[in-house]
Amino acid sequence: MSDPYWNHNVHYQPLILDLIPDGCKRALDVGCGDGLLVRKLAARIPVVTGADRSAEMIGLAQAESRHLHNVTFVEADYLDDAHGLLSEGRYDLVIAVSVVHHADFGRALEGLARLLTPGGRMIVVGLGKNRSAVDWIAGGVAQVVSRIVRRPHGGKRGPHGMPAMDPIMSWGQTAREARAILTGCRWRRLLLRRYLLVWDKPWHLPSERSLRQEGSRR
Ligand SMILES: C[S@@+](CC[C@H](N)C(=O)[O-])C[C@H]1O[C@@H](n2cnc3c(N)ncnc32)[C@H](O)[C@@H]1O
Numbered sequence: 001m002s003d004p005y006w007n008h009n010v011h012y013q014p015l016i017l018d019l020i021p022d023g024c025k026r027a028l029d030v031g032c033g034d035g036l037l038v039r040k041l042a043a044r045i046p047v048v049t050g051a052d053r054s055a056e057m058i059g060l061a062q063a064e065s066r067h068l069h070n071v072t073f074v075e076a077d078y079l080d081d082a083h084g085l086l087s088e089g090r091y092d093l094v095i096a097v098s099v100v101h102h103a104d105f106g107r108a109l110e111g112l113a114r115l116l117t118p119g120g121r122m123i124v125v126g127l128g129k130n131r132s133a134v135d136w137i138a139g140g141v142a143q144v145v146s147r148i149v150r151r152p153h154g155g156k157r158g159p160h161g162m163p164a165m166d167p168i169m170s171w172g173q174t175a176r177e178a179r180a181i182l183t184g185c186r187w188r189r190l191l192l193r194r195y196l197l198v199w200d201k202p203w204h205l206p207s208e209r210s211l212r213q214e215g216s217r218r
Contacts, residue, residue, distance in 0.1 A: 003036070006153035008146070008192045009097050012125050013037050015190075016095060019198060020044055021121045028091040028115060030078045031099030034159045035061030035071075042071045045093070051086060053077040054163050078111050079103060088114050097125045098194075101167035105174065109181050116201045122182070124197040125190075128171030135171055142193045149192070171195065 003010050017040060020027075025046050029038050032050030034057060042048045042065075050073045052058050058075045065071050076085040078096075094115050100108040112122050130136050169177070175187045178197050185199035 003153070003156075005156040005158045006150055007158050008194055009125065010036065010158075011149065011192055012097070012190065012194055012196070013040060015196065016097070016123055016125065017041070017044065019121070019123055020093060021200075024092040024121075026091050026117075027093040027095065028086065030094060030096045030112065030115075032061055032073065033057050033162050035065050035073060037095070037097065038071055038073070039065055039068060041093075041095075042068050046070055048072075049074060049086075049091075051076045051078060056161055057159075057163070060159055078115070079107060086115055089117055091115050092117055092120045093123070094120065095123045095125075098127060098164070100124055101126045101128070101169070101174075102165035105169055105177050106181055109178065113182065113199070113201060118201055119203045120201050122185075122197070122199045122201065124178075125194050126174065126197065127167050127194055128169055128174045129167045131170035132172065138171075138189065139193065142191060146192055 016037065027041050027045045027047070028049045028051060029041065030051050032038050032052050035050045038048050038050040038061065048071050050061055050071070052061070053076065055075050058073050061073045065073070074085045076083070078086060094112050096112055112124070116122060128135070130139050171189060174195060178185055178187050182199040185197055187195060187197045189195045
């Protein structure tokens with residue numbers, strides 16, 4: 001079935017679907033907007049949750065997904081889940097598309113990591129701020145390519161009122177911080193104004209106690 005609209009986020013949804021880990025049983029799409037990606041995930045994953053802090057987006061996502069029985073939408077802020085609507089350590093796959101770029105990056109990545117089950121996968125598709133000459137050139141190329149890629153999809157626009165904000169960190173900063181925070185993550189810049197960050201949470205994270213013991217032995 002063809003997509004109801006096209007934008008850079010929708011363009012990279014097939015890439016995300018290709019990265020679903022084998023045996024994935026529970027997935028969470030954080031900042032799910034109208035739930036378009038959640039509906040695609042639901043065709044491959046037994047249980048899928050979409051979370052968004054916008055009541056309007058959750059209402060829209062629910063209305064568009066009534067026919068699906070393995071999907072739930074919750075109005076929740078992943079940075080401040082005051083009502084405990086998201087289950088920490090329970091998802092095999094946590095996805096955030098165009099969501100973390102306006103938050104404190106460290107807090108955002110740590111918040112997403114906490115939601116993952118050990119061995120689970122985090123996929124972030126995000127954007128950065130242009131700062132270097134390379135950034136501006138890549139941005140120009142993206143604009144041209146985007147016009148060409150967009151053409152077959154006509155002028156179909158995304159849902160009215162989908163909240164969007166500008167990035168606060170540059171592309172380079174994003175790559176550096178991601179690598180510092182998530183050991184072993186893969187970060188790469190994509191052609192159309194997005195980067196891809198993939199991280200597999202280790203099965204065994206060193207406990208604070210063993211880290212302290214390790215420190216005192218040195
Ligand atoms: C630019 S839209 C992207 C929506 C969707 N991921 C997509 O690819 O089309 C960003 C979405 O993230 C949501 N969002 C932003 N910060 C959030 C937070 N802290 N917790 C939950 N949702 C958030 C916004 O309400 C908005 O629906």
